Amino acid sequence: MPRVSAIQPTDEELLARVADGDRDAFGDLYQRYARAVLGLAIRRLGDRGRAEDAVQEAFASVWRAARSYKRDRGPVAPWLYAVARNAIADRGRARTEPPAEPTDTPSDEPGPPEQAEQSWVAYRVHRAMEELPETERTVLELAYWSGLSQSEISDYLAIPLGTVKTRTRSGLRRLSEALEEELG
Amino acid sequence: MSPRTPDFFDLVGDEGTPEELGQLRRAHDMLVAAGPPPELSPRLAEAPGLQSRSSLLPRRRRGAAFLLAAAVVASAFGIGLLIGDRDSSGFTQSRAVPMHGVGQLASAHATLAVGEQDSAGNYPLKMTVRGLPRLEDGGWYELLLSKGGRPTLSCGSFAAAAQGVTVRLSVPYDLSQFPKLFDGWVVVQHVPKQRHAPLVMTT
Numbered sequence: 001m002p003r004v005s006a007i008q009p010t011d012e013e014l015l016a017r018v019a020d021g022d023r024d025a026f027g028d029l030y031q032r033y034a035r036a037v038l039g040l041a042i043r044r045l046g047d048r049g050r051a052e053d054a055v056q057e058a059f060a061s062v063w064r065a066a067r068s069y070k071r072d073r074g075p076v077a078p079w080l081y082a083v084a085r086n087a088i089a090d091r092g093r094a095r096t097e098p099p100a101e102p103t104d105t106p107s108d109e110p111g112p113p114e115q116a117e118q119s120w121v122a123y124r125v126h127r128a129m130e131e132l133p134e135t136e137r138t139v140l141e142l143a144y145w146s147g148l149s150q151s152e153i154s155d156y157l158a159i160p161l162g163t164v165k166t167r168t169r170s171g172l173r174r175l176s177e178a179l180e181e182e183l184g
Numbered sequence: 185m186s187p188r189t190p191d192f193f194d195l196v197g198d199e200g201t202p203e204e205l206g207q208l209r210r211a212h213d214m215l216v217a218a219g220p221p222p223e224l225s226p227r228l229a230e231a232p233g234l235q236s237r238s239s240l241l242p243r244r245r246r247g248a249a250f251l252l253a254a255a256v257v258a259s260a261f262g263i264g265l266l267i268g269d270r271d272s273s274g275f276t277q278s279r280a281v282p283m284h285g286v287g288q289l290a291s292a293h294a295t296l297a298v299g300e301q302d303s304a305g306n307y308p309l310k311m312t313v314r315g316l317p318r319l320e321d322g323g324w325y326e327l328l329l330s331k332g333g334r335p336t337l338s339c340g341s342f343a344a345a346a347q348g349v350t351v352r353l354s355v356p357y358d359l360s361q362f363p364k365l366f367d368g369w370v371v372v373q374h375v376p377k378q379r380h381a382p383l384v385m386t387t
Contacts, residue, residue, distance in 0.1 A: 030231030031348075035221035042222055052225060057231045063232075118217065125218035130347075138317050138346040143190050145220035145291045150194060156288060158320045158375075169196050169208065176211035 008124075011076035019066035029080075030059055035127035044088050049070045060085035098172045128178040136171030139164055156181055189216055219370065223293040226280035229312060243319055276300045283369060283385045285315060292316050296369060297326075298359065309339060309353040316344035316371070316384065323375045325384070327353065329366040336366060341374075 009017075011032065037058055041051035042073035059139075061083050069079050129137055142148045142156065150168070154161040189385075198205070198313050276299055285292030292315030299308035316325060325342055328335040339352035357366075371385035 029230045033222055034228060034231070037222050038228065038302070040226065048222075052228055055228055059232050085261065092187065121214055122221075124217035125214050126221040129221075134345055134347050140317065141291055141346065142218075142288070142317075143195060144215045146288055148189075148288055149190075152288065157317060163196070165197065172196065172208045172211040172215075173204075175215070177205045179214060180207075 004094055010178075011080075012071050015066055015069050015076050015080075016071075018063065019069070020047060026059075026063060029062070033080055033127060034059070036123045037080075038121050039126055040081070040084060040119050041088045041091075044085075045092055057086075058084040058088045061087045070128070076086075077124065077127055080140055081120065124179055125175075128175055131178060132171055132174055135152035136167045136174065139167045140171045140175070143168060215216060216310050220291055223284065225280075226282050226295045226297075229280070230294045233386060257350075279387055281369060281373065283313075283387050285385050289316060294371070294385060296387075301359075305358070306354045306356050307359050307376045309355060309374045311342070311349065311353065312349065312350045312370075313342075313344055313385075314348035317371065318343065318345045319375065321376055323373065325383070326372050326374060327371065328370050329357065330370045330386070331366050333368070333370070335383070337374060337376075339369070 009028070011029065014025045014029045014032075018029060034055065038051060038055050041054040041058070042048060045051045045054060051100070056122055062080060069076065073079075111141070129140065132140070139153055142153045148156065151161060152166050154164045159165070192209060195212070196205070196208050196302050200208070206280075241287070280296040281296040281298065283294040283296055284290070292313070294311055294313035297310040297312075299310065313325075313326060319325075326346055327339040327342070331338045331341060339355045339357075340351075341348070342351040345375055359366075366385040370383050370387070372381040373384045374381050
């Protein structure tokens with residue numbers, strides 16, 4: 001079960017408010033998902049500028065389609081992923097430049113099914129990180145995305161090494177529970 | 185250069201049942217595979233429609249809105265962009281300057297919105313920063329103008345939290361002097377009892 005504090009509405013509550021035209025709720029939902037959707041768009045389109053266009057179109061689609069979301073069909077994350085993926089695909093089809101000439105050598109790049117799987121996992125990881133308590137998210141971001149060792153994190157945050165390890169384990173456990181619920 | 189991949193057992197040790205370690209390992213592998221999320225540019229700092237209602241217009245009307253947006257010109261203000269937008273609190277943003285973390289805080293990022301000069305000569309600033317950890321023991325961050333990468337004039341102090349914070353500041357300096365007197369912005373970190381204030385963010 002994703003961690004949601006008492007004062008934070010769930011994604012489902014936010015989307016219900018978006019469906020009623022609540023712009024504040026839309027802003028909150030955007031802040032929760034924008035980086036994950038941008039990551040998805042960059043992976044799919046390979047171009048930052050077009051990816052940013054796609055993100056704006058994706059959230060405009062979320063605004064328009066919020067009423068179509070049915071809570072009993074599942075959580076918001078996969079619904080929003082599908083809406084975003086469609087907007088990104090539209091942006092991909094809208095490209096005007098001619099496709100590059102195919103090369104003769106086989107590519108090491110993953111194929112479309114693998115890319116789709118990687119995109120979905122990254123999207124969910126980035127979204128799940130937003131749900132973690134700040135203390136746990138900070139140590140995970142510093143360890144995984146800033147390259148700091150545990151002792152460097154301890155020094156940097158001025159907390160005991162044991163606390164860093166405890167928060168790391170706790171954060172990973174919470175992340176795993178949040179992700180396994182949806183990723184299986 | 186991407187950060188090194190942390191070793192799983194360095195992070196969590198080897199204590200725990202195989203099931204528990206397996207659970208942690210799956211989260212570890214997914215974090216490694218996902219990599220860091222991209223930073224949001226100033227353009228994406230807020231939801232479409234909160235910046236401008238045009239983004240929520242039907243497609244057939246968005247073309248005209250796009251042409252209007254395309255007329256917006258990049259300013260000579262560092263690497264900032266002219267935006268010209270008023271938020272619900274009355275803050276009118278004229279420029280948005282992206283900032284990024286350095287060194288151990290390379291994943292931090294910020295958007296510094298510069299408002300219009302008031303009648304007394306002050307420039308309001310609204311800074312949304314993400315990825316800077318909250319500092320223990322009364323530590324704080326300071327935003328400064330810079331010249332050649334060196335901090336010059338203080339623009340105010342703030343506390344931060346890794347999940348993000350928006351702070352409002354005001355400076356009396358003549359920001360129209362960019363880039364003559366200043367050519368950027370930096371954030372330094374202050375820790376009580378430490379004389380050195382390391383630079384943690386820059387434009």
